[in-house]
Amino acid sequence: MVDAKGQDMEASPLQQSYRNGSGVYGENYLNGSGIYGLGAEPVMTEAQIEQLKKQIVAYTILSEQLVEMYRAASVQAPLRYHDPLLFSSAGLKFTTRQRWTPTQEQLQVLEKIFEKGRSTTPSRDEIKVIATELSRHGAITEANVYHWFQNKKARTKRKKSNLDKATRAPGNKISSENSSAVLPTIPEDDVLSSSTPPMIPEEDGSNNIS
Amino acid sequence: MVDAKGQDMEASPLQQSYRNGSGVYGENYLNGSGIYGLGAEPVMTEAQIEQLKKQIVAYTILSEQLVEMYRAASVQAPLRYHDPLLFSSAGLKFTTRQRWTPTQEQLQVLEKIFEKGRSTTPSRDEIKVIATELSRHGAITEANVYHWFQNKKARTKRKKSNLDKATRAPGNKISSENSSAVLPTIPEDDVLSSSTPPMIPEEDGSNNIS
DNA sequence: ACATTATGAATGAACG
DNA sequence: CGTTCATTCATAATGT
Structure with missing residues (x-):
């Protein structure tokens, strides 16, 4: 494991409260010198446990990704205009992306x-x-x-169960609600060919307008 | 770079087809000379434009569904749905991708x-x-x-797991929405008892972290 | 108008 | 595998 990273956890902005100086996340972070003082029972609040878990997960993922990155070292994906999985080891920031996003x-x-x-x-x-x-x-x-x-x-x-939706969803509603719209001729067929809008979700598919 | 994977692009008919512009649904929806006068410039009111947009989207969606229905056998758009989806006609720009809004x-x-x-x-x-x-x-x-x-x-x-976070740093408001998110379900036992993160379910036991 | 919030939709991960 | 959960993205609503 990338044990050296243990320090970062403490500095997590999420919560620095629990600092079981123990190993990474392997053994017993519940006992000992927790926030509950010495000798206290391992009684963490629900919330605290949640936090802990979260950090553990974050760390796990971090490690995983470090390894992965190291291995794939070169390729640099478009990173899609959003924050990539940045994490500053010194900046004590857990901006780990918890979920893989394919490039x-x-x-x-x-x-x-x-x-x-x-x-x-x-x-x-x-x-x-x-x-x-x-x-x-x-x-x-x-x-x-x-x-x-x-x-x-x-x-x-x-998505193989789309049989009726198309016939009802957008069609009738559109013209029923708002009055004043006459449909002008749409010049190009681009209109119909240039979009890749909706997805048919699990249940059925079709988006519509109200 | 997708190296020598061959050119299957011919097989990616995600949005190549149905540019028929007419056909089933294309015919009479968009009929007549709408609010545009003959050869006049687009003199539409805001409301009318809005309406138009909606309708166009509706038809777009409709057409797509029909097509999909008709050929319920092809994979769909590999694109990550972030396509701008804006098509212009007659100088008007439609940025559409509407989403359903419940009444x-x-x-x-x-x-x-x-x-x-x-x-x-x-x-x-x-x-x-x-x-x-x-x-x-x-x-x-x-x-x-x-x-x-x-x-x-x-x-x-x-919303139910907002029980802590106010207990420590007062004023240190973590970003409003998603900060205290629930962690990605780690079956605690696994995490707590083993030092390797849960990886491939049953297919593969090999991990990525050393 | 632009910033913020609320929420519909897309999708990676996990459960039974 | 099919279903469900959790997280993220994008946009309608709303506030300033």
């Missing part, structure tokens, strides 16, 4: 594999290979790959 | 059902019924209902 490249590759594989779950060895390959495009773990395929399959299948 | 009636009913059901997720059949029922008060889809309940539950629960 564009990764997504494309995954998508491709998915299609090609006819929804077969890559399982085990393949996943390993894929993950390794994809790690060149950014941090990723085998678990990520696994989950991605699981979700992809499930949700793809789920 | 007062719908909201009330939903709220009532939520309480009555004790946060139980209506799932599937019930959702269907609810959606159908609510559609009489305005446009709505099953997906909307589903999402509403999901969000409702999640956010209700989250």
Whole structure:
């Protein structure tokens, strides 16, 4: 483990209260010199436990990502205009992204594999290979790959039940509510071809306007 | 860079097709000479423009659904839905991607059902019924209902875990919304008892952290 | 108008 | 695997 990072935890802005100077998160942070003083029973409040867990998770992820990053050291994803998984080891800031977000490249590759594989779950060895390959495009773990395929399959299948919505959702409502709109001719067909709007969620699909 | 993965782009018909502009749904929705005079410039009122936008979106969505319905076999847009989705016609710019907004009636009913059901997720059949029922008060889809309940539950629960945070640094307000989020369900036992983070479920036991 | 908040929707992760 | 939870993103609403 990346034990040296233990210090950062204490300085987390989230809460520096508990500082069980013990190991990282392996053993007994509940006993001993906690916030409850010596000899006190391991009685943490619900909230405190929550916090603790959170930090543990954060740290776990941090470590994981450090390893991953180290391995994939070079590739620099677009990072999509949002805060990437920045974390300053000295800035005592736990801005760890707790959830993996595939980069564009990764997504494309995954998508491709998915299609090609006819929804077969890559399982085990393949996943390993894929993950390794994809790690060149950014941090990723085998678990990520696994989950991605699981979700992809499930949700793809789920979307095979759109039969009626299209006939009712937007159509009638639109013209019923607001009066004054006559539909002017829409010049280009671009209108109909240039969008990739809605997703059909798990249940059914269709967004609409009210 | 997606190296030698071949060119499957031909197989990515995410939004290539249905530019038919007419066809099934394209024909008579957009008929006639609307508020534009013949050859005149766009002289529409704000309200009218709004209305137009909505309708266009509606049709866009409608068309998409129909297409998907028709060819319920292809994977869908790999793009990460952050497409600007703005198309212009006749100099007007439509930035659309609207989202459903429940009407007062719908909201009330939903709220009532939520309480009555004790946060139980209506799932599937019930959702269907609810959606159908609510559609009489305005446009709505099953997906909307589903999402509403999901969000409702999640956010209700989250509100319950605001018990601490005010106890320490007064004025040190963590960002209002998501700070005290619940952590990503770590089955505490796992985390607390082992030093390796929960990784790949059952497919792979190998971890990424040393 | 722009900043903030509320909330609909998308999706990674986990459960049974 | 199908379902559900948790987290994040984007935008309608609302406030200043």
